[in-house]
Amino acid sequence: MTVRPAPRTAENDGFRVLRGRRIRKPTIAPWMIMALIAVVAFLGLGFARTSLDGSAFDLAELDRAVAEQTALNRQLNLEIARLENPARISPLAEELGLVIPVRTNQILVDLDSAAPVVAERDGDGTNQ
Amino acid sequence: MSAGSGRLRLQPAKVRIALIGILVVLAWVAMGYRLVQIQVFAAPSLAEEGLSQRLVSRDLAPQRGKIFDRNGDLLAMTVEAQSLFAVPNQVEEPLWLAQQIGGLLEADSDLIFERLTSDRDFVYLKRQVDGVLAEEILGMGIRGVYAHPEPTRIYPAREVASHVIGFVNIDGVGQEGLELVYDQELTGIPGKAEFERGLDGTPILQGISDIVPAVPGVDLNTTIDIPLQYQAQQACMDAVKRTGADNCWVVVLEVETGEILAMTGSPPFDPVSRQTLDPQCDRLEDPSECRMFSNFIVRGMYEPGSTQKLITFAAALEESEVNIGTTISAVADVLELRDGACRSAEDDLYGCYRDFTEHETRDMTVAEIFTRSSNVGTIMIADRLGQNRLVEYIEKFGLGRKTGVDYTVESAGLLNFEAGCETCWASAAIGYSVAASPLQMAAAYAAIGNDGIWITPHIVASKTDVDGATEVAGIETRNVVSSGTALLMRALLASVVERGTGGNAAVAGYRVGGKTGTANKLGSDGRYTDDTRASFVGMAPISNPKIVVAVVVDSPHFDYRTGGAAAAPVFAAVMEQALHRLGVTPDGEQR
Numbered sequence: 001m002t003v004r005p006a007p008r009t010a011e012n013d014g015f016r017v018l019r020g021r022r023i024r025k026p027t028i029a030p031w032m033i034m035a036l037i038a039v040v041a042f043l044g045l046g047f048a049r050t051s052l053d054g055s056a057f058d059l060a061e062l063d064r065a066v067a068e069q070t071a072l073n074r075q076l077n078l079e080i081a082r083l084e085n086p087a088r089i090s091p092l093a094e095e096l097g098l099v100i101p102v103r104t105n106q107i108l109v110d111l112d113s114a115a116p117v118v119a120e121r122d123g124d125g126t127n128q
Numbered sequence: 129m130s131a132g133s134g135r136l137r138l139q140p141a142k143v144r145i146a147l148i149g150i151l152v153v154l155a156w157v158a159m160g161y162r163l164v165q166i167q168v169f170a171a172p173s174l175a176e177e178g179l180s181q182r183l184v185s186r187d188l189a190p191q192r193g194k195i196f197d198r199n200g201d202l203l204a205m206t207v208e209a210q211s212l213f214a215v216p217n218q219v220e221e222p223l224w225l226a227q228q229i230g231g232l233l234e235a236d237s238d239l240i241f242e243r244l245t246s247d248r249d250f251v252y253l254k255r256q257v258d259g260v261l262a263e264e265i266l267g268m269g270i271r272g273v274y275a276h277p278e279p280t281r282i283y284p285a286r287e288v289a290s291h292v293i294g295f296v297n298i299d300g301v302g303q304e305g306l307e308l309v310y311d312q313e314l315t316g317i318p319g320k321a322e323f324e325r326g327l328d329g330t331p332i333l334q335g336i337s338d339i340v341p342a343v344p345g346v347d348l349n350t351t352i353d354i355p356l357q358y359q360a361q362q363a364c365m366d367a368v369k370r371t372g373a374d375n376c377w378v379v380v381l382e383v384e385t386g387e388i389l390a391m392t393g394s395p396p397f398d399p400v401s402r403q404t405l406d407p408q409c410d411r412l413e414d415p416s417e418c419r420m421f422s423n424f425i426v427r428g429m430y431e432p433g434s435t436q437k438l439i440t441f442a443a444a445l446e447e448s449e450v451n452i453g454t455t456i457s458a459v460a461d462v463l464e465l466r467d468g469a470c471r472s473a474e475d476d477l478y479g480c481y482r483d484f485t486e487h488e489t490r491d492m493t494v495a496e497i498f499t500r501s502s503n504v505g506t507i508m509i510a511d512r513l514g515q516n517r518l519v520e521y522i523e524k525f526g527l528g529r530k531t532g533v534d535y536t537v538e539s540a541g542l543l544n545f546e547a548g549c550e551t552c553w554a555s556a557a558i559g560y561s562v563a564a565s566p567l568q569m570a571a572a573y574a575a576i577g578n579d580g581i582w583i584t585p586h587i588v589a590s591k592t593d594v595d596g597a598t599e600v601a602g603i604e605t606r607n608v609v610s611s612g613t614a615l616l617m618r619a620l621l622a623s624v625v626e627r628g629t630g631g632n633a634a635v636a637g638y639r640v641g642g643k644t645g646t647a648n649k650l651g652s653d654g655r656y657t658d659d660t661r662a663s664f665v666g667m668a669p670i671s672n673p674k675i676v677v678a679v680v681v682d683s684p685h686f687d688y689r690t691g692g693a694a695a696a697p698v699f700a701a702v703m704e705q706a707l708h709r710l711g712v713t714p715d716g717e718q719r
Binding site for chain 2: 049052053055056057059060071074075077078080081082084085086087090100101
């Protein structure tokens, strides 16, 4: 907004407008901001780098844990296979009085017939 | 400066300050020089030296593939074990250590002591020890004893599958069986890792890292059915006990696919310790005489005897020289094809042929000749066929050449038709002068069960790699006789069990067909002895064959010298289990 001086009158005759001292607001120099940013960036970079290096240890630890669990899993699979070995089970079954079935029933379903046909067969196991 | 002295006088404080200033400047100059020297001139070599300390290269060993049976049960697998080693010059009491470690590891203490007192820098105490035991030994805190991880091969089914799977050596290289045949594929492709690491070995994430991962070996999915394999092995071991035989071998084939469901024998061996479970071997002075790793089913050759008649009759029927009802006139129990061959007390090797039991000369039908396993009658039928056509069919059925089974060092068998041998064709017609493996005979019978189509027998059904499972290629099929001839032959085979020499092969609930074989063994003098190889090859259910079982019993006691007495009961036991395992529907009782 433009301020025009008041019209000269008898009352204000003799007054004049003086040019006052310009007061400048205090400002932060741009170079200081830049320096600050640089310092923060430097520190941030250092922190990130340290964190990354730290995570390498975590990663190595996780790798070791995965390897351990994988080895454990393999051992358990192996144990299952060992336990399922018929050469191990068969003598134990015999001790418990179990035998190979000598009588088998098979239900033969004739799709053309309403009633299923039951075929029974007997065997003594070896026929020797 | 004082007036009138005429000389420049410096104040002591200023001198000191100047000197310190000069020293500081010189120190900075020296540091700057060194800095430039390190950072500029020596930088490349120092960086290289640093990198060489951080950079490590490791070979990545691939995981050896697993082996499964047809039900997905594990047969072979590699796990990590510990190998214990010592640095002899660090060991303080070698004798005490040898005794302690020897006892714990069940190893030879003298051998360990010898190693510990050697001038070597590194000696193994025992390789591939169980991890728990290794920890126990390391926990004793013995100076100079260390361990490093090493993969080891484990066979959970132990001796049950040893004749099929084979084994690897201490370094994990296949030596026998499937482990050898598929060694390259099971091994996989080694990888390589190059990376920067810290002092404790932790990889540096931002460092150089170049990793080519190892490609694990393929997994093999076999056609073997482990419970059936076990039953077959037990049946064989029982037969050896019952008949006093030296060995017994069994192979079970699925007719429609050529898949080997079981392949085993007696004696079995432990694939880890590689010790035979045959007590006879312990009595031998030279352990190498014990053929504990041999797989007779694939590598062995034997004169199949009367089981060979299947081919002779199938050829004659296919060529329309006879039919089942054709009557062959005047079938005697002795046939002399070369003058004087039957006059000597010991019949000539070739030229004199006798039936197993004496009988009057009479007319016999083709069916009766087959059922009663008449050698003379069979030779008379083969005579109608002629040598060339007989040989053609023998070869068509796969004798005299390898079957192509995925197993090592397969025997091709032998066809002995020497030039000038006038009677070799007659011998071949009844299973002499021809040598075949039990697998070849099983495949020939499977062709009859499969309506005349021969299929390559095989053990591996598919392989599983990182991309998934793939079927095994290279399974050959070929037509050897017509389906009509195959049907007639199955009827003849059934009659052998119902009315002939194979009564012991009957299985309750199923109609079974098969043929007995009793072949005298050649002695060291080149003449036949009373010692026999008794065999039985057959199939069931005869109305729609699903399974073929071949049994060979080697050198049974004289009372059990025939195929019907020694091998047929083994066949029945194994066939019954096989039919159970595959859930085959019964087709009725044997007539």
